Amino acid sequence: MNILIAEDEKDIRNLLAISLEEKGYTVFPAKNGAAAWEIIKTQEIHLAILDVMMPELDGFNLLRRIREVSTLPVIFLTARTEDMDKVLGLGLGADDYLAKPFSMNELAARVAAQLRRNHEYLNPKEPETLSLQYGELYIDKKACCAYLSGRLLELNPKEYKLLVFLMENPERVFTKKQLYNAVWGDDYFYDDNTIMVHISHLRNKIEGDTQSPEYIKTIRGLGYKLHKIGGSR
Amino acid sequence: MNILIAEDEKDIRNLLAISLEEKGYTVFPAKNGAAAWEIIKTQEIHLAILDVMMPELDGFNLLRRIREVSTLPVIFLTARTEDMDKVLGLGLGADDYLAKPFSMNELAARVAAQLRRNHEYLNPKEPETLSLQYGELYIDKKACCAYLSGRLLELNPKEYKLLVFLMENPERVFTKKQLYNAVWGDDYFYDDNTIMVHISHLRNKIEGDTQSPEYIKTIRGLGYKLHKIGGSR
DNA sequence: TTTTAGTTTAAATTTACCTTAAATCGCCGG
DNA sequence: CCGGCGATTTAAGGTAAATTTAAACTAAAA
Structure with missing residues (x-):
């Protein structure tokens, strides 16, 4: 993995370079x-x-x-909080930011997180499973169609993507923000409510009784997950 | 928080000790x-x-x-830049460094950053275990589920986090404040009672007999710990 | 015995979530 | 360029669950 470091203070630049090289990255x-x-x-x-x-x-x-030509993950460093607000406010598409002074551990963790995330994004799931199944739910990815008990569901694009994502990762809890990221692609204009409304709509279409959902479970304080079939709670 | 200061110049050592004690650390x-x-x-x-x-x-x-036995956060002090390069060059795993002369504010900021970082997850080297087990307790972190003897426990978010934290650090005694910081985050207003109530709730869900708890032990005057299985007291 | 620390319960409060409807956005056809 | 339509987001009110508070109780230390 090749990492670019743009930093004018020599000591900090060297500290970063050496620490990241230690972790096995190639540094520029x-x-x-x-x-x-x-x-x-x-x-x-x-x-x-x-x-x-x-x-x-x-x-x-x-x-x-950079953003004119690529989606390269970018982490910002800044000493002043006003800069931080500016980074966020401009919505330029920084993927993360860190306030100085920061620890090398912290930076390394963020770097790893970004690379991991980007890697997952670049290699999304094995050689394309073209259909998904979960209980009475069935999705034909080629046709972009979802079925419940053999009957076609009329899902809007966002609802469809949400369902596909959950069915690709059953049993795993996702925060609203993670879901937003997965379906909408970024988290700058993220709003809790948006996800909740879409979950609600989706439930209306796939759950028999929305009061005690069979598929999409709420994990209060955390998020949602596609629930084990036949499981309790 | 206990901080070790190794410094041969008496004046500097005292200055550091006094400043850090003022901030509420215990200094050795x-x-x-x-x-x-x-x-x-x-x-x-x-x-x-x-x-x-x-x-x-x-x-x-x-x-x-130190590095042979632990991942203790270490901050280096040095007067000469060549030493600095050596610190970095050797790749010994220093977490931060500071050139003399430095300001106490600067040092305090770095100390706080390191401790915060380290506190967030006590074992940064471990590649995060996705499941935890302790006696009859089992936790699936991906699904955010806890089981006792194979049966799903219905834990509230705080109870869940508390249990995860204890299971990640079994046998270690935590003060109420440490537990609070680990679960709620450092910057909430802390109250003993809150922790006690949650421990009580958690015990009600995982202990057969809350009078003589099998898992969560009270260490009077100190705090709580996840107790060795089968051990006495 | 007195004091201190911990436990438990129930009530009060706060927060997170659900639902619905209305507002807005973006696209297509006229 | 405009109107209409479906998709999406925003907004508001309601509800249930989680958390905190408070108080009464119990056990351990001094």
Whole structure:
């Protein structure tokens, strides 16, 4: 895995580089945004760590440029909380951010999380299962159709995606945010309520009794999961 | 939180000790590496601040020795930049470093960051176990389900988190405050009673006889622990 | 015995969730 | 460019469950 580090302070840059190399990553250090951009154009980079404030080309504008051509995962570093708000506010598509001072453990964890996430995204589930089944539910992915007890369900696109995602990962609890991420693709305009309404709609179409759902279970305080068939509770 | 300070210069050592004690930490000062090592072996230390140059046993070798037995967070202090490079170059696993002279605020921030980080999950090296087992208790973290003797337990979110935390650290005594921080997060207003009530609820669900609990033991004056199976008291 | 620490229960409060309806968005045809 | 339609989001009110508070009780230490 190749990681780009754009950071103007030498000590921090070295600390980051060495720590990440220890973890087995290949590191490409850059001392300003312009140098970073050169590296991105010429190397295959899998994740970028950008300082917000840098000479030549600052983190914001570098990210903007990156986003014009790719969805490379980007983690922002910043010393000031106002910058943080700005990162979020601009909605430029930073995948994560970290306030200085931070610990190497923390950074390493975030890096691993981003790479893992991106990896899952790039290699979504084994050689494409084209149909899914769970109890009386059946999905034909080629035709994008869902059936309940052999009868076609009229699902809207979001409802369909939600159901597919849950059926691909049965028994596993997802937070609303995770579901939003999986179905909508990002989490910038995320709102709890949206997910809840869609879950409600979906239940109305697949559950016999929405009061005690057979398929989509609520795990209070956590999220939802596709529930084991025949299980209690 | 217990912090070890290994620093040979008396003035600096005292300054550090006093400042950190002011912030509410318990400080264990040592005037050389050998003394520090004795403290580490006998006390429960949560973070170590090591000077690089010390008589008897220098910071590098002390860290090496520490790393053979634990993942204790370590912050290095050094006056010379060459030492800094050495800290990094050796890849010994220092979590952070600080160049002298430094501000107390800076150090306090780094200390807090390390402790926070370490507290979030006590075993950052473990590749997160997805299931936990202890006696007749079993937890499936992916599905967020707890079972007793194969039967599903209906736990509330806080009860669930509490049980997970205890099962991830069996045999270790936690104060009520530590448990509270682990489950609720550090920055909520803490109240003894809350923890006690939740422990009570949890016991009602997992203990056959709440009068002589088999799993969650009370250690009077200290806190609670997940008790060794079959052990007495 | 007195004091302190822990347990338990029930009531009060807060939070999270569900549902419905209305508002908004985005696309297609006229 | 406009109107209409389906899909999606926002908003509000209701409800149930989880959490906290409070108080009475019990056991252990001093």
